[in-house]
Amino acid sequence: MNKIKVMSETLANKIAAGEVIEKCASIVKELCENSIDAKAKNIIINLKEGGIKEISVQDDGVGMNREDALLSFTRHATSKLYKDDDLFFISSLGFRGEALPSIASVSKTTLKTSDEKEGTKIIIEGGKLKLNEPSDLFHGTKITVQNLFYNTPARLKYLKSEQSELATCVLYIERLSLAYPKISFTLTNDEHEVVKTSGSNNLLKTIHEIYGLKVSQNMIEIKASNDDFDLFGYVCKPEILKSNRNHMITIVNDRVVKNNDLNRAINEAYYTYKPDIKFPVVVLKINTDPTLIDVNIHPTKQDIKIGKINELTDLIIKTIKKALYQNLLILNAYDRSPLSKSIEQENIIKEQEATYNQTILPKENTQTSFSFKENDDEPIIKNAEMKKLVLYPVGLAHGTYIIAENEDGIYLIDQHAAQERVNYERNMKALENKQVFTTALLIPITIELSKSEILKLKQEEQTLKSLGFDIEEFGLNSIIVKAHPTWLLKGYEEESIRKIIDLITNGLKSIDRVKFNEKIAITLACKMSIKANMHISFEAMEELLKELCDCDNPYNCPHGRPTIIKFSNYDLERMFKRVMN
Ligand code: ZN
Ligand code: ZN
Numbered sequence: 001m002n003k004i005k006v007m008s009e010t011l012a013n014k015i016a017a018g019e020v021i022e023k024c025a026s027i028v029k030e031l032c033e034n035s036i037d038a039k040a041k042n043i044i045i046n047l048k049e050g051g052i053k054e055i056s057v058q059d060d061g062v063g064m065n066r067e068d069a070l071l072s073f074t075r076h077a078t079s080k081l082y083k084d085d086d087l088f089f090i091s092s093l094g095f096r097g098e099a100l101p102s103i104a105s106v107s108k109t110t111l112k113t114s115d116e117k118e119g120t121k122i123i124i125e126g127g128k129l130k131l132n133e134p135s136d137l138f139h140g141t142k143i144t145v146q147n148l149f150y151n152t153p154a155r156l157k158y159l160k161s162e163q164s165e166l167a168t169c170v171l172y173i174e175r176l177s178l179a180y181p182k183i184s185f186t187l188t189n190d191e192h193e194v195v196k197t198s199g200s201n202n203l204l205k206t207i208h209e210i211y212g213l214k215v216s217q218n219m220i221e222i223k224a225s226n227d228d229f230d231l232f233g234y235v236c237k238p239e240i241l242k243s244n245r246n247h248m249i250t251i252v253n254d255r256v257v258k259n260n261d262l263n264r265a266i267n268e269a270y271y272t273y274k275p276d277i278k279f280p281v282v283v284l285k286i287n288t289d290p291t292l293i294d295v296n297i298h299p300t301k302q303d304i305k306i307g308k309i310n311e312l313t314d315l316i317i318k319t320i321k322k323a324l325y326q327n328l329l330i331l332n333a334y335d336r337s338p339l340s341k342s343i344e345q346e347n348i349i350k351e352q353e354a355t356y357n358q359t360i361l362p363k364e365n366t367q368t369s370f371s372f373k374e375n376d377d378e379p380i381i382k383n384a385e386m387k388k389l390v391l392y393p394v395g396l397a398h399g400t401y402i403i404a405e406n407e408d409g410i411y412l413i414d415q416h417a418a419q420e421r422v423n424y425e426r427n428m429k430a431l432e433n434k435q436v437f438t439t440a441l442l443i444p445i446t447i448e449l450s451k452s453e454i455l456k457l458k459q460e461e462q463t464l465k466s467l468g469f470d471i472e473e474f475g476l477n478s479i480i481v482k483a484h485p486t487w488l489l490k491g492y493e494e495e496s497i498r499k500i501i502d503l504i505t506n507g508l509k510s511i512d513r514v515k516f517n518e519k520i521a522i523t524l525a526c527k528m529s530i531k532a533n534m535h536i537s538f539e540a541m542e543e544l545l546k547e548l549c550d551c552d553n554p555y556n557c558p559h560g561r562p563t564i565i566k567f568s569n570y571d572l573e574r575m576f577k578r579v580m581n
Contacts (some may be wrong), residue, residue: 018036021102022150023159024051025168030178031143032098035059036183038141044189045173052149052159054336058142063115068121070132072100072111089429096160100143101127106155107148113141126151170194174210175249175256178283180205182436197549207234207283215281217242220327221286224319228292230314233284235320236557237329238270241278241288248279252286252293257304262286266312269320272424273553275560282320286312328385328554331562333412334571382552389549393541402541409568413545415536417557419529422547423489424558427521430487431467436470438487445481453505463510467500481517489528496524522558 021027028045035043038061048054051462064072103109105127112121114137121135149156159165166189170215177197197209200568208216219234233251250262266282274280292307306312390405391411402413418504457471457479464471468485481497488496500520509518530536536544548554548563555561573579 007513008043013392019290019492021106021155023168024055024165025172027051027055027059027103027145027148028169029172030103031055031057031080031145032173034100034143035061035141036043036176036180038062039141040183043186044186045169045185046191047166047169047189049189050162050164050189051169052162052165054144054146054254056142057149058140060140062141064113064120065115066120066134067119069111069113069120072191073122073124074101074127074196075105098256103145103292106152108146109148110146112138112143114138135181136374137495166194171246176383177206177210178203178249179251179254179285195212201337203232203283205233207281211281220323222323223265224315226315228288228308229315231284231288231315231319233267233282233322234265235284236281237327238280238324238560238562239271239331241274242281245279245297246278247281247405249283250286251284252284252304252306255291255304259303259306259308261309262311262316265316266320269317269324272492272558272560273324273556277561284316288312320384322380325380325382325462325552330411330564330566330570331388331555333565333567334575366382385549385556386549386554391549393538393545396541402540402545404545409570409572411567412565414528414561414563415534415544416531417561417563418544418548418554420525420557421551421563422544422557423528424525425551425553427487427524428517430485431517431521436466436468438483439488440470440471441481444575445497446478447481447498448478449501449505456505456507457501460504460510469497469500488524492528493525498536499523499527522562525558562573 024047028047028051032043035057036189038059039060039062042060044058046054046056046058075239076163100109102189104124108123108125110121112119112135114120114135116137116139119135119137120134121131122129124133149159172193173185173187177183177195181197182199183197184199185195185197186193187195195210197206200206202218204221206215207219215236218237218240220237221234224231233317245263248263248266249454250257250259250266252259262284266280266284270280288306294305295305325438374548387407390414394403394410394414396402396406397412399414404411404413444526453475454477461471468480468483470483472480474480479501484493484497503520503523508516510521554562565574570579
C-alpha cells in the first residue's frame with residue numbers, strides 16, 4: 001500500500017498559512033524531518049555556499065516507490081495525516097504536505113529515492129516536471145535543491161549572506177542532533193565538515209560532539225517526572241555560560257521547540273547562579289501525552305502550546321535547582337580545554353559513556369547525576385558538598401581577594417562577593433520569615449523626602465508595616481522612623497532604612513512580594529558588605545569563609561558573579577610542570 005495519502009481539504013485549511021520558506025534552513029529542516037520520518041539512521045546534509053547555491057539531504061531511510069515519489073510533489077499529500085482528528089494526536093514531525101511542492105516550485109529539485117524494489121529519479125524545475133525515470137536501487141532518499149528562488153528574484157533578496165544562512169543551518173542541525181542522538185548527522189559546507197555526530201544514542205556524547213570537552217565535562221544529568229511529564233537531560237555548571245539563549249534547548253516529544261515559559265523556567269532555576277545577561281547550556285528532553293501539546297500554533301514557528309504548563313515549569317525549576325544544590329560548583333582556575341590531548345578527551349568520553357550506561361539502568365545517583373520523583377517530599381540538603389569543606393585563610397591580596405588553602409588546593413575568594421552572598425541569604429531568610437521582629441529606636445530617625453515620595457511611601461504603608469517598620473508622617477517634607485526590622489545589620493541600620501525607602505520611592509512595588517523581597521535583599525547585601533580595598537582581620541576572614549561554605553549557593557554573589565576560584569593541587573602541579581600530563 002502507498003504510504004502517502006492525499007489529505008482532506010478541511011485539514012489543509014486548518015493548517016494555517018501553508019509553508020513559508022524564509023531561509024535555507026527552512027529547506028534543510030523540511031528535508032531532514034522527512035528523513036527522520038523515513039526512519040533514517042544516517043542523514044548527510046551537503047551545502048554549497050551556505051545552501052544558497054545548493055542544498056542536498058541524503059538519508060538511509062525507507063525510501064519511496066514510484067507512485068509515492070511523484071505524489072510527494074503534489075500539494076497536500078502527506079504520509080503522516082489521514083483524517084482531521086489526527087491533527088490532535090500528532091507525534092511525528094512533519095505534518096505539512098505542502099513542503100516539498102513549494103520547495104520545488106521555486107528551485108530545481110532533484111529527488112532520487114528507492115524502496116529497494118524500484119528506484120526513481122524525478123527532476124522538477126519551477127514546479128514543472130522535467131524528468132521522471134527509473135533509477136538505480138539503493139537504500140533511502142536523496143533530495144537536492146539548486147538555484148533556490150531563481151524564478152522569484154524578489155524572494156531571493158530575502159536570503160542573507162552565505163555566513164548567516166550557514167549559521168542558521170548549523171544551529172538547526174545541532175539542535176536536531178540533540179533531539180535525535182540515535183541518528184548520525186553530518187553537515188558539510190563546500191565540502192568542509194561542520195557538524196558530525198555519531199548517532200551513538202548517548203545524549204552526553206552528542207553534547208560532546210557538538211559543544212566539545214569543556215562543556216560536556218561540566219554538565220550535570222537530570223531526571224525527574226510527575227503525573228504528566230518526564231524530564232531527562234543535562235544542565236551545565238554555572239562555569240559554562242553563553243551570551244545568548246540559543247543553547248537552552250528544549251525538546252518536547254522529540255521535537256525541538258521554542259517556548260518562552262520553558263526558557264523562563266530554566267533561567268529562573270539559575271537565579272543568582274549567573275548574571276542576568278548570561279545563559280546556560282541546557283538540553284532538556286520532555287516527554288508527555290501528545291494531547292497536552294498543540295504544535296500547530298503556526299506551522300513555520302517552533303513554538304508550541306503546552307497544557308499544564310505550570311506543573312511542567314515547577315518541575316523544571318525544582319529539578320534544576322536541586323541538581324545545582326547537589327553538586328560542588330567551585331570554579332576551577334585551570335582551564336583544561338586548551339591543553340587537552342585527544343587521549344584525555346577519549347578517556348573522558350569513555351568515562352561519560354560508562355556513566356551513561358549506569359544511568360540508564362535503575363541505580364543510585366552518581367555525583368553528577370540527579371533524579372527524583374515529584375512526590376518524594378524529602379527536604380533537599382542544599383550544598384552538602386561545600387558544607388563539608390574547611391578553608392584556612394592565608395592572607396589578603398590587594399585588600400580584595402582572600403587567599404585560603406586546604407588539603408585539596410589553594411582558593412581565591414572575592415571578599416565583597418562572598419560577604420554579599422552571606423548577607424543576601426541572611427536577608428532572604430529574615431524576609432521570608434513569617435514572624436517579624438521589630439527593633440524600636442531610642443532616637444527616631446528623620447528622613448527628608450519630597451511630597452511625591454511621601455505619597456509613594458503611603459501607598460506602600462502596609463508593606464512597610466509588614467517588613468517591621470513603624471513610620472510616622474512628620475511635617476510636609478519628612479518622615480519619622482520609630483522602629484525598624486531587627487534583621488538589619490548592626491551599624492548599618494540607618495543606611496539600610498534609607499536604602500529601602502529609596503527603593504520604594506523609586507518605584508519598587510510590593511505586588512510581587514517574592515521579587516520585592518529579592519530586590520531588597522540584594523540591594524542591602526551589597527550595601528552591608530565590605531568593599532574591596534578594605535583590610536579585614538584574620539578572624540574576620542575565618543568567619544567569612546565559614547559562613548560562605550554554609551550558604552545554600554556559596555559559589556556566586558547574588559548578581560551571579562563567582563565568589564570563589566580553586567587551584568587544585570593537581571592543577572598547580574601541572575601549571576608548574578611538576579607533572580607533565
Ligand atoms: Zn556588590
Ligand atoms: Zn554582586
